[in-house]
Each structure stands twice: as structure tokens, then as C-alpha cells.
Amino acid sequence: MDQTVSSSALGAVAAAGLSPLGLFLHASIVVKLVMIGLVGCSIFVWAVIVEKFFLFRRVNREATEFEDRFWSGGSLDDLYDSDGAKPLHPLAAVFGAAMGEWRRSARIPGVDLARGGVRDRVDRAINITVTREIERVNRRVVFLATVGPVAPFVGLFGTVWGIMHSFSAIAAMHNTNLSVVAPGISEALFATAIGLVTAIPAYIAYNVISAAVDHFAERLEAFGTEFAAILSRQSEERS
Structure with a gap:
């Protein structure tokens, strides 16, 4: 009976030691720092994902509403104001x-709005604004591009360091029993698992967000091209 209780108690201790919290608490300081860094990156990755999700929903909805007003046939001057x-x-x-x-340009006396200089300035203003707005939308996406490929290697570093630490402990204890080896190896491999959990969402999110940015950039450029054509046509009609 006592032997059964003892075995159950050891099993409970082993189970607690192999829990995520137990693996973290029993890891070496270097592996702990790697885990903390990866968890922090993972939290920031998800913060960027959530922020971009709501950002693209908002800017696409606002763009659709603005295009509806633009193509409704109202005054461009009123829309500008x-x-x-x-x-x-x-x-x-x-x-x-x-x-x-x-x-x-229209307020400058004697300026021909149909000439190339005015059209060039309008096109330049459109291109600069599109570039600036896309940079704003694309902010912090480079972080995802960095975390995606780097996080697994950071986790692997923690794993290698943890295994080295475990082998040093095994050598000091002169005991290669599986119950001695398993906890240290598990702690080390846990760092790799955290690295993958951090990297996979970052990699997927970077590709999805990059595609959304490209699509939105095309939408801005298409609108800018159409509007430049409208202004050019109005300039020719005034000439």
C-alpha cells in the first residue's frame, strides 16, 4: 500500500514538473530568458495581427463609403471641403x-490647367500620398517578417543550451536514468516549441497582411489614376 502511494506521489510530481509552468520554473536562467523573450514576441505578434485586422476593416469600409460619395455626382469642391x-x-x-x-494651380493667374506641368504636379502629389499612406498601413509589419524566420532559431538556441545544461547535470550526478534525463530534455525542447508557436502565426500573418497591403495599394493607385484623369478632363474643358 505504501509502495502504491509512493509511486502515485512520484507520478504527480513528475506530471507537475512536465507542465508548461513546471518546465519554465525548472529551466536554466538562459533558457528562461529565451522563453520570456519568445512569449513577449508572441504577444506582440498577436497584438499586431489584431490591430491590422481592425485597421483593414476600417480603411476598406471608409474607402467604400468615400467612393460612393465621390461617384454620386456631387461637387468635387464640396467633397474636398x-x-x-x-x-x-x-x-x-x-x-x-x-x-x-x-x-x-487654378488660383495662379494665367496658368493653363491643361498643360503638362499641372498634370505632373497632380500625379506627383498622388504618388507621394499613396506611398505615405501605404507606409502608415504597413507599419510594424516588418516585425512579423523578422519574427517569422528568427523565432525558431532563438528557440533552438534555448534547446541547445538546455540540453548542454542537462548533460552537465547528468555528468555531475553520474546517473543516466530516464527519470533524470527526461525533465532536462523536456525543458530544453519546450523552448523550441515556444519558438514555433511564435513563428508560425507571425509567418502566416505577414503573408496575409502583405497581400492585403498590396491590394489596398492597388485600390489607392487606381483611384488616384481615375481622379487624375477626371481633373485632366476638367482642365481641358476650362481651357
């Missing part, structure tokens, strides 16, 4: 930059 002068989203910023440049 309401949305373009102080833009609150990327598409309005592209519209505001182009319209603002065109209006400034």
Missing part, C-alpha cells in the same frame, strides 16, 4: 492631395 481638406483615411488623403494641388 468636407473630406479632402482634413482627410481622416487614406483614400480621402489621396483625393485631398490631388484636389489641393489642382486648386492651388
Whole structure:
């Protein structure tokens, strides 16, 4: 009876030691630092994923609403005064930059709005604004691109260090029993597991977000091209 209780107690201790918290608490200081760093990166990765999810939902919804107002046939000057002068989203910023440049040129006495210089300035304003807005949308995505390939190697470093530490303990104890070896090896491999759990979402999210950024950039560029054509046509009609 006592032997059965003793075996059960040892089993419970072993199970507690192989739990995630137990593996962390019994790991060496270097492996603990690796685990903490990877967990911190994982939290930031998920924060970026959530932030970009809501960001793209918002900017696409606002872009759709703005395009509906733009193509409704209303006055471009009124739309500029309401949305373009102080833009609150990327598409309005592209519209505001182009319209603002065109209006400034129109106020210059004797300037032919149909000439190439005005069109070039409008195109330049559109391109600069698209680039700036995409950079804002793409902010912190480079972190995902860094964590994706690096995190597994950081976890592997923790694993290698943990195994070295375990072998040193085995040599000091002169005991190669599996019950002695298993906890140390498990602690070391746990670092690799955390590295993979951190890297996989980061890698997937980077590809998905990059595709979303490219799609949104194409949307901004397409709108800018269409609007530049409208301004060019209006310039020719005024000439």
C-alpha cells in the first residue's frame, strides 16, 4: 500500500514538473530568458495581427463609403471641403492631395490647367500620398517578417543550451536514468516549441497582411489614376 502511494506521489510530481509552468520554473536562467523573450514576441505578434485586422476593416469600409460619395455626382469642391481638406483615411488623403494641388494651380493667374506641368504636379502629389499612406498601413509589419524566420532559431538556441545544461547535470550526478534525463530534455525542447508557436502565426500573418497591403495599394493607385484623369478632363474643358 505504501509502495502504491509512493509511486502515485512520484507520478504527480513528475506530471507537475512536465507542465508548461513546471518546465519554465525548472529551466536554466538562459533558457528562461529565451522563453520570456519568445512569449513577449508572441504577444506582440498577436497584438499586431489584431490591430491590422481592425485597421483593414476600417480603411476598406471608409474607402467604400468615400467612393460612393465621390461617384454620386456631387461637387468635387464640396467633397474636398468636407473630406479632402482634413482627410481622416487614406483614400480621402489621396483625393485631398490631388484636389489641393489642382486648386492651388487654378488660383495662379494665367496658368493653363491643361498643360503638362499641372498634370505632373497632380500625379506627383498622388504618388507621394499613396506611398505615405501605404507606409502608415504597413507599419510594424516588418516585425512579423523578422519574427517569422528568427523565432525558431532563438528557440533552438534555448534547446541547445538546455540540453548542454542537462548533460552537465547528468555528468555531475553520474546517473543516466530516464527519470533524470527526461525533465532536462523536456525543458530544453519546450523552448523550441515556444519558438514555433511564435513563428508560425507571425509567418502566416505577414503573408496575409502583405497581400492585403498590396491590394489596398492597388485600390489607392487606381483611384488616384481615375481622379487624375477626371481633373485632366476638367482642365481641358476650362481651357
